[in-house]
Amino acid sequence: MKPIFNRGPTLESRLLIVVVLSLGLLISDGLYGVFKPLRSLLTTLVSPVQYIASLPAVFLDASTDRIISQEQLITENEALIQQLVILQADNQRYQSLQAENEQLRKLLDAPIQTNLPKKVAELMAVDNNPYSLQVLINKGSINGVFNTQPVIDDQGVVGQIVDVAQTTSRVLLVSDLSHAIPVRILRNNLRLIANGSGELNLLNIKHVPHSADVAEGDILITSGLGNVFPEGYPVAVISQIKRDEGRPFAMVKATPLARLDRLRYLLLLGQQEMPLAPLSATENRVIKGDLNE
Amino acid sequence: MNKRYVIYLSIFIALVLEVIPMPLDVAMYRPDWLLLVLVYWNIALPQRVNLGLAFACGVILDILLGYSLGLNSLALVVVIYISSLHYQRLRNYSVWQQMVLLGLLTALYNLIIFWLQHWLTNVYFQFSYFWPIVTTVFLWPWLFWILRKIRRQMGLS
Numbered sequence: 001m002k003p004i005f006n007r008g009p010t011l012e013s014r015l016l017i018v019v020v021l022s023l024g025l026l027i028s029d030g031l032y033g034v035f036k037p038l039r040s041l042l043t044t045l046v047s048p049v050q051y052i053a054s055l056p057a058v059f060l061d062a063s064t065d066r067i068i069s070q071e072q073l074i075t076e077n078e079a080l081i082q083q084l085v086i087l088q089a090d091n092q093r094y095q096s097l098q099a100e101n102e103q104l105r106k107l108l109d110a111p112i113q114t115n116l117p118k119k120v121a122e123l124m125a126v127d128n129n130p131y132s133l134q135v136l137i138n139k140g141s142i143n144g145v146f147n148t149q150p151v152i153d154d155q156g157v158v159g160q161i162v163d164v165a166q167t168t169s170r171v172l173l174v175s176d177l178s179h180a181i182p183v184r185i186l187r188n189n190l191r192l193i194a195n196g197s198g199e200l201n202l203l204n205i206k207h208v209p210h211s212a213d214v215a216e217g218d219i220l221i222t223s224g225l226g227n228v229f230p231e232g233y234p235v236a237v238i239s240q241i242k243r244d245e246g247r248p249f250a251m252v253k254a255t256p257l258a259r260l261d262r263l264r265y266l267l268l269l270g271q272q273e274m275p276l277a278p279l280s281a282t283e284n285r286v287i288k289g290d291l292n293e
Numbered sequence: 294m295n296k297r298y299v300i301y302l303s304i305f306i307a308l309v310l311e312v313i314p315m316p317l318d319v320a321m322y323r324p325d326w327l328l329l330v331l332v333y334w335n336i337a338l339p340q341r342v343n344l345g346l347a348f349a350c351g352v353i354l355d356i357l358l359g360y361s362l363g364l365n366s367l368a369l370v371v372v373i374y375i376s377s378l379h380y381q382r383l384r385n386y387s388v389w390q391q392m393v394l395l396g397l398l399t400a401l402y403n404l405i406i407f408w409l410q411h412w413l414t415n416v417y418f419q420f421s422y423f424w425p426i427v428t429t430v431f432l433w434p435w436l437f438w439i440l441r442k443i444r445r446q447m448g449l450s
Contacts, residue, residue: 011344011374011377011378014343014344014345015344015370015374017344018344018345018347018348018366018370019367019370019371021348021363021366022348022351022363022366022367022370023363023367024363025352025361025362025363025366026361026362026363026364026367026409026413029361029362029363030361030362030363030364030409030413031413035362039356042356043356045356046353046356046357049305049308049309049312049353049357050312050357052309053309053310053312053313053314054313054314056313057314124314125312125313125314126314126317126320127312127358127359128311128312128315128320128323128358129358129359129360130321130419130421130422131360131406131407131410131414131416131422132359132360132414134359163359170359177414177415177416178414198416198417200317261317
């Protein structure tokens with residue numbers, strides 16, 4: 001074969017080298033996740049590209065913020081005040097209910113649910129990757145973000161952190177094909193697992209027996225069993241059930257409650273040091289007792 | 294001659310365009326900017342832009358878009374290999390012929406990514422994965438014209 005280039009190795013040998021390199025990377029990273037620990041460093045290295053890419057959106061946002069009319073601001077302000085009053089009224093009841101719930105749980109010797117620390121993050125970019133549903137947020141390891149940290153928005157669970165860089169991190173959405181989340185039905189506590197489907201607004205719930213008490217419109221909340229997501233956050237609402245007796249399980253589909261296609265502000269839950277499974281009341285007492293002595 | 298920065302600058306801009314946020318309905322049609330720019334430079338200056346650079350760019354794109362490492366680089370390397378086998382022919386083709394061939398190259402690129410992704414995570418076939426082929430083909434004449442103009446003004450060879 002006549003080489004195309006006068007110096008260096010031939011095109012074929014170059015091809016062989018880079019194909020072997022690529023395949024090596026693919027197998028080690030795609031199948032075995034060898035580069036998982038290195039990912040945060042690599043993402044930090046390329047984050048300038050991300051920042052430059054998000055500049056036009058930042059400028060656009062800034063200019064629309066500036067030219068927003070006073071009238072619009074007044075109506076928005078009024079709506080927000082109304083919402084605030086309603087939420088505060090609800091909050092008054094919530095405080096007393098929480099105290100009551102804690103007391104009842106103490107009586108039952110059930111674990112007390114602690115308040116998780118929260119952090120607000122803003123969406124930076126949505127990945128142009130049709131095979132994997134991920135978004136980029138503007139908080140990273142210097143803000144205390146950690147791997148597998150749960151992420152929610154004001155409606156429900158959004159996903160979890162999969163990749164932390166210095167100042168940005170990547171959120172895997174609940175509807176990604178490789179994501180699954182342990183849930184239970186709010187109505188009857190039936191435990192299920194909601195798998196992502198790869199489509200943004202669809203979750204598949206697998207292995208549901210035909211006889212299971214599942215109905216359309218049932219709300220799924222996190223069950224806290226996987227030790228990743230804290231218990232009790234709404235995830236999805238069941239949208240479709242097909243009970244085909246020819247199949248071993250019923251086909252159940254659900255729609256995520258978080259508005260995954262219009263995310264803007266996100267909440268990061270929890271801290272790295274603290275285990276997400278809260279201590280039981282007895283354990284709590286033992287620790288307190290130790291401290292007193 | 295240190296005008297090579299033009300090549301790297303254009304690749305950098307292509308990378309930015311690959312990740313720039315877009316509304317969800319439009320993002321589906323996002324052309325493969327990096328592939329276009331690399332194929333152009335490969336046809337124009339095959340001794341400068343070649344498999345090694347394509348591999349490096351592919352890895353960067355993998356990191357940027359959250360793919361498994363090596364996925365985009367493998368697909369890019371295959372495409373650049375084909376284009377560097379035929380760079381002399383591609384250079385002399387008319388725009389229409391170039392567009393047809395580029396359509397084939399982009400289709401191959403997207404298919405390789407789909408196959409590898411299917412092998413890794415069992416994704417299902419969706420027609421919307423292949424919209425970029427159409428937009429990329431129609432972008433080629435414009436990009437070819439702009440980059441050639443830049444290259445001639447800079448006197449890069």
